Amino acid sequence: MRFSPKWWRLPVALLFASCMCTAQKLSDPEVEQRVSDLLQKMTLDEKTGQLTQFAGNNPQTMEMIKQGKVGSLLGVLGADEANAAQRAAVEGSRLHIPLILGYDVIHGYRTVFPVPLASAGSFDPELIERAERMAAKESTASGVKWVFAPMVDIARDPRWGRIVEGAGEDPYLGSVIAAAKVRGFQGKDMSDPDSVVACAKHYVAYGAVEGGRDYNTVDISEQLLREVYLPPFHAAVDAGTGTLMSAFQDLNGVPASANHHTLTEVLRGEWRFNGFVVSDWSATHELIAHGAAANDAEASFRALTAGVDMDMVDGAYISSVPALVQSGKLPASVVDEAVRRILRIKFKAGLFEHPYADPQREKTDILTRENREVARKLAFESMVLLQNKNNLLPLNRKQTIAVIGPLADDQSSQLGPWAGNGEAADAITPLQAFRQKMGNDHVIYAKGVDIPSFESGLAAGVAAPAPASATGVKNTESETKPASIDDAVAAATKADVAVLFVGELAGMSGEASSRASLELPGDQMKLIDAVIATKKPVVLVLESGRPLNISWAPDRVSSIVQAWFLGVEAGNAIAHTLLGDASPSGHLALSWPRSVGQIPIYYNHKATGRPIAPDRWHTGYLDSPSTPLYPFGYGLSYTTFHYGSLKVDPRVSANGTLHVSAEIENTGKREGAEVVQLYMHDRVAPTSRPVRELKGFQRVTLQPGEHKTVEFTVKGNDLGSYDPGMHWIVPTGTYDVWVAPDSASGVQGAFEVE
Numbered sequence: 001m002r003f004s005p006k007w008w009r010l011p012v013a014l015l016f017a018s019c020m021c022t023a024q025k026l027s028d029p030e031v032e033q034r035v036s037d038l039l040q041k042m043t044l045d046e047k048t049g050q051l052t053q054f055a056g057n058n059p060q061t062m063e064m065i066k067q068g069k070v071g072s073l074l075g076v077l078g079a080d081e082a083n084a085a086q087r088a089a090v091e092g093s094r095l096h097i098p099l100i101l102g103y104d105v106i107h108g109y110r111t112v113f114p115v116p117l118a119s120a121g122s123f124d125p126e127l128i129e130r131a132e133r134m135a136a137k138e139s140t141a142s143g144v145k146w147v148f149a150p151m152v153d154i155a156r157d158p159r160w161g162r163i164v165e166g167a168g169e170d171p172y173l174g175s176v177i178a179a180a181k182v183r184g185f186q187g188k189d190m191s192d193p194d195s196v197v198a199c200a201k202h203y204v205a206y207g208a209v210e211g212g213r214d215y216n217t218v219d220i221s222e223q224l225l226r227e228v229y230l231p232p233f234h235a236a237v238d239a240g241t242g243t244l245m246s247a248f249q250d251l252n253g254v255p256a257s258a259n260h261h262t263l264t265e266v267l268r269g270e271w272r273f274n275g276f277v278v279s280d281w282s283a284t285h286e287l288i289a290h291g292a293a294a295n296d297a298e299a300s301f302r303a304l305t306a307g308v309d310m311d312m313v314d315g316a317y318i319s320s321v322p323a324l325v326q327s328g329k330l331p332a333s334v335v336d337e338a339v340r341r342i343l344r345i346k347f348k349a350g351l352f353e354h355p356y357a358d359p360q361r362e363k364t365d366i367l368t369r370e371n372r373e374v375a376r377k378l379a380f381e382s383m384v385l386l387q388n389k390n391n392l393l394p395l396n397r398k399q400t401i402a403v404i405g406p407l408a409d410d411q412s413s414q415l416g417p418w419a420g421n422g423e424a425a426d427a428i429t430p431l432q433a434f435r436q437k438m439g440n441d442h443v444i445y446a447k448g449v450d451i452p453s454f455e456s457g458l459a460a461g462v463a464a465p466a467p468a469s470a471t472g473v474k475n476t477e478s479e480t481k482p483a484s485i486d487d488a489v490a491a492a493t494k495a496d497v498a499v500l501f502v503g504e505l506a507g508m509s510g511e512a513s514s515r516a517s518l519e520l521p522g523d524q525m526k527l528i529d530a531v532i533a534t535k536k537p538v539v540l541v542l543e544s545g546r547p548l549n550i551s552w553a554p555d556r557v558s559s560i561v562q563a564w565f566l567g568v569e570a571g572n573a574i575a576h577t578l579l580g581d582a583s584p585s586g587h588l589a590l591s592w593p594r595s596v597g598q599i600p601i602y603y604n605h606k607a608t609g610r611p612i613a614p615d616r617w618h619t620g621y622l623d624s625p626s627t628p629l630y631p632f633g634y635g636l637s638y639t640t641f642h643y644g645s646l647k648v649d650p651r652v653s654a655n656g657t658l659h660v661s662a663e664i665e666n667t668g669k670r671e672g673a674e675v676v677q678l679y680m681h682d683r684v685a686p687t688s689r690p691v692r693e694l695k696g697f698q699r700v701t702l703q704p705g706e707h708k709t710v711e712f713t714v715k716g717n718d719l720g721s722y723d724p725g726m727h728w729i730v731p732t733g734t735y736d737v738w739v740a741p742d743s744a745s746g747v748q749g750a751f752e753v754e
């Protein structure tokens with residue numbers, strides 16, 4: 001269907017009919033031609049409008065849309081709402097340019113999947129891609145055509161609340177997952193009616209904020225930027241992401257949202273990205289607080305010339321860009337280029353052909369059984385078994401189980417901190433699932449304690465008590481009976497085994513949720529001590545958005561499971577796993593610190609001149625081991641695996657391909673899935689190299705006694721690193737290689753790069 005003013009006057013019903021059929025795809029030259037044609041017709045105000053995004057659709061905004069002064073809205077949800085706003089642009093504005101409607105779909109729209117830090121631990125990019133495909137389908141059914149995801153920030157500091165939104169600490173895993181998510185969101189073509197435009201964020205190095213304090217400063221070397229923080233963004237760009245979001249924080253002295261080096265030299269120059277960049281929320285205006293601009297005009301000038309094309313919510317561009325151009329301070333070509341990038345994505349996303357959402361799809365495509373099944377599968381694969389003394393797990397179904405703890409029946413927290421348009425009532429809690437599977441007689445529940453929210457005590461630095469039910473969810477018994485440790489002790493005493501659900505409320509991680517301590521909030525430790533004192537075997541199930549301090553736990557409880565926040569199917573996934581319907585197969589996407597004092601801690605650290613060793617004159621602490629409590633990549637199963645027969649090509653060239661293989665055997669009595677990991681280490685290079693770097697992984701499922709040769713191929717060029725002049729090189733010499741179940745063990749060999 002061709003774009004012409006007459007077309008827009010067709011009855012709305014007909015437009016809905018058109019939006020379900022896949023539009024004729026425009027070729028790249030056709031897109032460029034259409035963009036140029038349109039650009040020629042635009043006034044300066046209309047151009048600036050395209051660079052402007054506002055939140056919501058109040059009457060004032062609707063008026064501005066009709067005047068062509070808004071290019072995008074965020075947070076307008078529901079097909080009817082979205083179509084009303086879209087109609088103002090498409091039918092009400094002079095040039096009929098559609099809006100692009102965005103929303104944060106971080107781990108699902110209505111079907112909430114495990115939080116990203118958890119799902120990264122599945123090491124299952126295919127399943128993650130499927131989940132994002134479903135999230136795209138649900139989002140578009142609700143009128144959302146653009147998601148502010150994937151969040152691909154590498155994070156090495158669990159004090160930072162936003163560690164929960166990303167894929168953890170490793171640039172290779174983060175890159176594989178970033179690409180999978182972009183593919184999932186955008187599908188075969190971003191113009192398909194059930195595809196959304198992805199937005200890789202927050203560009204860049206937001207995860208390196210000092211002290212884990214959100215929005216804080218980042219000052220890192222160019223080498224660290226290129227080797228650790230940029231790769232997932234590069235992978236997202238290579239996978240075709242339509243947009244990126246510039247970050248809030250300062251980067252090496254220049255705020256990320258005014259950083260010409262990263263936004264233009266690297267992103268456009270080196271990576272050839274031709275989509276658009278949106279600022280984070282008010283990040284243009286915040287350049288004033290950074291001390292990088294005196295007013296909105298200066299801020300807009302800096303952001304736009306650095307490469308931020310669209311301005312999120314603060315109105316800085318719309319209020320100052322026309323005057324900047326008219327006064328000759330800002331070249332009109334800079335504005336034209338930004339508009340061109342935005343229109344290019346609008347055309348590629350098919351918005352001109354099918355701007356409206358089909359309200360029928362809201363009834364059929366959201367929270368479907370199939371979507372829940374994928375949410376459950378991903379939840380199964382994301383849970384990490386950290387310890388299982390005497391094979392206490394899986395539990396014996398004939399026993400009586402005490403289900404204890406403030407998170408056992410908290411629906412809201414199962415969803416996690418950034419649950420899209422999810423509803424707490426959709427979530428299955430562990431208590432509900434245990435009861436459903438075992439019957440009420442075999443399950444005794446006690447909440448034990450409430451978790452105090454930090455919020456009202458923030459300024460004073462004290463935690464103010466507020467029940468978990470303050471999250472707005474009606475839970476079962478916790479509503480009627482105050483939590484009591486005595487009840488928990490009584491429940492454990494009557495039962496054969498106690499399963500403790502402790503951790504953080506969902507709102508304790510995510511944006512603006514940094515913590516100075518990793519201790520369990522409130523009186524949870526008192527509850528744990530009291531339950532352990534009953535001498536019943538204890539399974540500790542942790543629900544949290546970060547690794548908490550559990551250094552005390554390995555000696556005091558039998559089994560430890562990190563369940564993160566697993567989404568709508570959390571309860572089913574947890575109960576079914578603990579009862580043995582599935583064997584855990586998640587692995588940690590980060591290094592688990594023993595204490596806050598060890599942070600930052602990550603497996604791919606440098607050796608130093610005095611590598612970690614058990615004597616004083618080597619890098620480390622007097623009062624703590626240097627190693628983490630659990631290493632990156634770690635995760636147990638109900639069965640065991642043996643690694644052997646490592647084979648590696650003796651030599652490879654920079655242009656060649658290296659083959660590595662190892663034999664993995666299931667040496668236990670149950671079927672199990674293992675995440676087999678490939679690590680490398682370059683012994684001598686111009687810049688000091690990490691002690692290990694992940695270069696590949698595979699999930700394999702093995703029956704008892706079965707063994708399999710797991711093979712990896714790595715391109716010689718991918719073994720390289722940056723030299724001190726920041727050129728990518730592949731140093732010759734000896735490299736170590738491991739095929740391993742985690743970053744601290746495995747079968748080892750060596751090879752030469754020639």
Ligand code: NOJ
Binds near residue numbers: 104148201
């Ligand atoms: C601020 C957050 O930093 C960002 O991740 C999010 O996409 C925007 N707000 C829009 O909600």
